Structure formats: C-alpha cells, structure tokens
Amino acid sequence: MKQTEKPRSTSIARRLNRHFRLQQLGGIFASDLALAVFAVCLWCYLAEAERVAKWTLWMDRSISLGEGGTLWQMLQGATYSFTLRGAQAQAFTVDAGRFLSIFAAVMAVVFVCQIIGWLCKCASGTAEIRRYLKPIDDIAQAAERASAQQFDESKFRDLEDAIYHINAATPDAKLSIGDTELAGLEAAVNNLMKRMHESYRQQxxxxxxxxxxxxxxxxxxxxxxxxxxxxxxxxxxxxxxxxxxxxxxxxxxxxxxxxxxxxxxxxMGRQQFKPEQIALADMLQEIHEESEMIDHKHPYALRVDRLCAAFADPAMLKQAVRILVDNAAKYTPEGGGITLRLRTDERGYPCIDVQDAGIGVAQKDVSHMFERFYRSDAARSSQTGGSGLGLSIAKWIVDQHGGYFEVVSAEGVGTRVSIHLPQKTETQTSASVRSA
CATH class of the missing domain: 1.10.287.130 (Signal transduction histidine kinase, dimerisation/phosphotransfer (DHp) domain)
Structure with missing residues (x-):
C-alpha cells in the first residue's frame, strides 16, 4: 500500500513544485524589469534636472546605443538626448555609457544570484512540499488501513443497542458501552447529548x-x-x-x-447587521437630546472626554445605549441625575458609560442582570414597565460588535454600565459577523 501511495504523493509534489517555481521565475523577471525601468527613469530625471533650470515633463527624449560588436560596447557608447519644446528650444546630449554599463553589470550579478537561488529551490522544492503533504498522506493511509480492517460486528450491535436504550428525556442520560476502542465515539455522543439538553433547557x-x-x-x-x-x-x-x-x-x-x-x-442569525464608521460623540449627543425631550423627571448630562470613532451598526448601537438610558431612568428616583460619558479605556479603546443615581444592583445579581426575563427583586418588577428583555437585547448587540459590558453598582448609590468597544477594521468586523 505504501508503495502505491508514495509515488502518487511524489507526483503531486512535483506538479505543485513546478507550478510554484514557474510563478517564482515570472516574478523574478517582472521585478527585475520594473527595477531596470525605474533606475533608468530616475537617472534620466537627475540628468535633466541638473542641466535644465525648470524641469518639465514635456520634452523630446531618446537613448542611442553606441557602435560596436558586443552589447557591452554598445552600452558603453550610449548617449541620452533630450530637447526642450517651445520658443526657447534647447537640445542636450548626455553620456549614458558609464551608468548603463555599471547598472547592467550589477543587474547581471543580481540576476545570476536569483537564478542560482531559483535552481536550488527547484531541486529542494519537491521534498519540501512532500513534507507538507505528509500529514495528508498519513490520514489517507490510515483511512485505507481502517477500511481494510475487519471490525467485530458485535461491537456495532452493542453500540446500536446502547444508543437505542438512551432515554433522551432524562437530563443526565449518557451513552455507556464499556469498550475502550469505542471510547472516543462514546465521549463525542455524550458531549453532543449534553449540549442538546442544555439547549432544550434554555428553550x-x-x-x-x-x-x-x-x-x-x-x-x-x-x-x-x-x-x-x-x-x-x-x-x-x-x-x-x-x-x-x-x-x-x-x-x-x-x-x-x-x-x-x-x-x-x-x-437564528437572521438579524441584519450593517456596520459602518460612526462618530460616537454625535450619537451620544442625539441620545442626550432625545432623553431630555422625552423624560422631564431626571436631569441628563453628557461628558465627552475624548472624541472616538467606531466601526459599528449605528442603529443597533444606538438602541443598546437607549436601553441602558431607559433602564437607568426606570430605577432612578425623580430628580436623580443620569450621565452619559464617552471616553477611552486603559487600552485606548472606545468606551460608553451610562451612570445613574438610582437604587443600585446587589452584587449577587450583577452577573445575572443580562439574562432574559431576569429581575433581581420586587422593586425591579414588571410594574416599572419593563419586560426583562431589554438588557438581553443590549448584550446581544454588544456581543455582535465584539465588545463587552462592565457593571459597577452599589445599592442606594447608583449604577454605572460601560460598553467597551474594540477597535476593528471593516474586514475584521465582517468576519466576526460571519462566524457568529
């Protein structure tokens, strides 16, 4: 079996090596040509700027090779001519032989070194690619060996019988076979059942x-x-x-x-999420003005320590902050102040604070306050007009942005809820959304 697999992988490695080396050779020619064109253009510009008071692009230019039987002699005798256009036309001729001969010699040495390195890569590339393909070869050979083995059918019958007798309605139901060869499969099935039970319990x-x-x-x-x-x-x-x-x-x-x-x-992953670059100070200013217009029972303050921008969905992020502001207003007595603050955290990332002077949250309830339908006590009941879902929605929105919450609260003093947003590019945010 190994004798058939090795030639196959070697053939693939050779084809890949040939493909990569041809691409590399094309890259060598292209880069050398680009370097030569750039060097000649730069030399011509310097020669013109040295002889013309005011350099202009609009000139007639030409390079003439010298006479001789070899390319080296032709380069040594080369001249560069350029003529100014217009009423004050002037013609200039510059000796280009020294520059072209030195540059050609340097490029020849560089090209020879590149070709030597390329040939070395051609010789060792197949073996290097074969090393990268070795894990795939090992997997293929292991699969071939596994398919060729004769398994004990009684083990499959025992597995089938054990799965059949699992009581899915029991939360602690587990698959138990007692066979070390099937221990990995047993653990995988039990982990799957555990996740299914947890999902069912949450639903x-x-x-x-x-x-x-x-x-x-x-x-x-x-x-x-x-x-x-x-x-x-x-x-x-x-x-x-x-x-x-x-x-x-x-x-x-x-x-x-x-x-x-x-x-x-x-x-279900069907909520539309359209991030863009937004100015957080402008967004908080809108929320501050809306809150003052809607709620006349609490004084609102806005602090902007530092102007920050974020790549976020403007409607969703505004909804999350509005939820925090509404929540602060519900649990703050009339006349108690509510402050919106924009700052950067210790990492330099954008941070939005919503601080109130309300009843506060007990420490034992802080870790649960973003759970769905959670209410800490009788004071935080549906009589305040809430459904127990607002903070859950805010958490979902912040999670989509890759951020997190920080809660500082003291009973009878007030609560500060902070939204920490990461500094992400458009590509990173789109990737996180797809992974979510």
Whole structure:
C-alpha cells in the first residue's frame, strides 16, 4: 500500500513544485524589469534636472546605443538626448555609457544570484512540499488501513443497542458501552447529548418566561373586557379606565413581542447587521437630546472626554445605549441625575458609560442582570414597565460588535454600565459577523 501511495504523493509534489517555481521565475523577471525601468527613469530625471533650470515633463527624449560588436560596447557608447519644446528650444546630449554599463553589470550579478537561488529551490522544492503533504498522506493511509480492517460486528450491535436504550428525556442520560476502542465515539455522543439538553433547557425556560410575561397583560385585558361587558356600557368612568388599561397592556404586549422577535432573529442569525464608521460623540449627543425631550423627571448630562470613532451598526448601537438610558431612568428616583460619558479605556479603546443615581444592583445579581426575563427583586418588577428583555437585547448587540459590558453598582448609590468597544477594521468586523 505504501508503495502505491508514495509515488502518487511524489507526483503531486512535483506538479505543485513546478507550478510554484514557474510563478517564482515570472516574478523574478517582472521585478527585475520594473527595477531596470525605474533606475533608468530616475537617472534620466537627475540628468535633466541638473542641466535644465525648470524641469518639465514635456520634452523630446531618446537613448542611442553606441557602435560596436558586443552589447557591452554598445552600452558603453550610449548617449541620452533630450530637447526642450517651445520658443526657447534647447537640445542636450548626455553620456549614458558609464551608468548603463555599471547598472547592467550589477543587474547581471543580481540576476545570476536569483537564478542560482531559483535552481536550488527547484531541486529542494519537491521534498519540501512532500513534507507538507505528509500529514495528508498519513490520514489517507490510515483511512485505507481502517477500511481494510475487519471490525467485530458485535461491537456495532452493542453500540446500536446502547444508543437505542438512551432515554433522551432524562437530563443526565449518557451513552455507556464499556469498550475502550469505542471510547472516543462514546465521549463525542455524550458531549453532543449534553449540549442538546442544555439547549432544550434554555428553550423551555425561555418559552415559560415568555408565557408568564404574556399571561399578565392578557389577564388584565380579559378582566377589563369582562368589566366593560357588565358595567362599562353606561358608566363613562369605567369605560375610560378600561380603555386606558387595555391600551397600556396592549402596548406592553407589543413591546414584548417585538423584543422576542428581535432575540429570535438574532439567535437564528437572521438579524441584519450593517456596520459602518460612526462618530460616537454625535450619537451620544442625539441620545442626550432625545432623553431630555422625552423624560422631564431626571436631569441628563453628557461628558465627552475624548472624541472616538467606531466601526459599528449605528442603529443597533444606538438602541443598546437607549436601553441602558431607559433602564437607568426606570430605577432612578425623580430628580436623580443620569450621565452619559464617552471616553477611552486603559487600552485606548472606545468606551460608553451610562451612570445613574438610582437604587443600585446587589452584587449577587450583577452577573445575572443580562439574562432574559431576569429581575433581581420586587422593586425591579414588571410594574416599572419593563419586560426583562431589554438588557438581553443590549448584550446581544454588544456581543455582535465584539465588545463587552462592565457593571459597577452599589445599592442606594447608583449604577454605572460601560460598553467597551474594540477597535476593528471593516474586514475584521465582517468576519466576526460571519462566524457568529
């Protein structure tokens, strides 16, 4: 078997070596030609600038080779002529033999060294490529040996029987064969089942939380509808109260459904992400002005320590900052200040801070505050108007940008949430989006 595989890989290595060496030879000729043209043009320019008061591109130029039987004699006798155009036409002739002969000698030495190096690469290239192909040859030979072996069919029957009797509904269900030869396959199946159970658990929890969040507004709407049916037809007070409550709860349901759809599209990779170069100071200025116009209960301040730009989706990043600002307003008493700040962190990367003077977050809850539907205590309930999904959406957006959050909070003092953004190029950001 090895005798058949080795000639095959050697033939491939030779073809690859021949292809690469021809490309390299073409590169040698092209680079030498470009160098020669550049050197001659530079010498001509220096010769003209030395003899003409005001150099111009518009001149008649020519190079004449000398007379002689050899190329060397022709180069030594070469002259360069150029004539100024216009009313004050002047003709100049310069001896180019010394420059051309020296340059030709240098280029000849360089070319000979290049050809010697190229020939050495041709001789050793096949063996070098064969070394790079050796892992592929080893894999192919191992596959050939594996396919030629006669496996014990009873092991396959034991594996099939063990997989058949796995209870997928049990969270700690594992595949156990007891065969060392199949230990790798057993570990792979168990890891796959573990990830599937974790994904299933997250989906069940998400559906339960979403159902719980929708159950409350539906119950409120149903209750007010029944009240309208009984007494609200003729009672204007009951009618107005019911309409206001139904409108509030329907708006809450609309917001919740939109947030659920946003996260669902994000999890499926269908959320549009269009990054571009944006000025963060301008974006924060817009958010600051909008917040002052919408919320009159809190004083807003904007600090720009340093002008920063970021390659980001402007709509999404603005949405993430708006979520932090809205969250700060919900949990800050009336009159408490909210500050937006643009700065750079210790690495010199852009950083956006949203700081409030609110109720704060307990340390045990900080690590969970970006989880979906998470609320720390009774004070942070749906009565504040939130759905428990805003910070999850903000985290998804920041993750898409390759950034991260930093949270500093003290109960009764306030909270500062910082968005750290990386300095990425357009190519790096596009690649991260594709990998996500």
């Amino acid at each position: 069940v929890r998400f559906v339960d939380d979403a159902s719980h969040e929708l159950r409350t507004p539906i119950a409120v709407i149903q209750g007010y509808t029944n009240m309208l049916d009984r007494w609200g037809k003729d009672d204007e007070t009951v009618l107005n109260e019911s309409i206001a409550a139904i409108k509030t709860e329907s708006d809450h349901m609309k917001t919740l459904v939109e947030q659920l759809l946003f996260l669902a599209r994000g999890d």
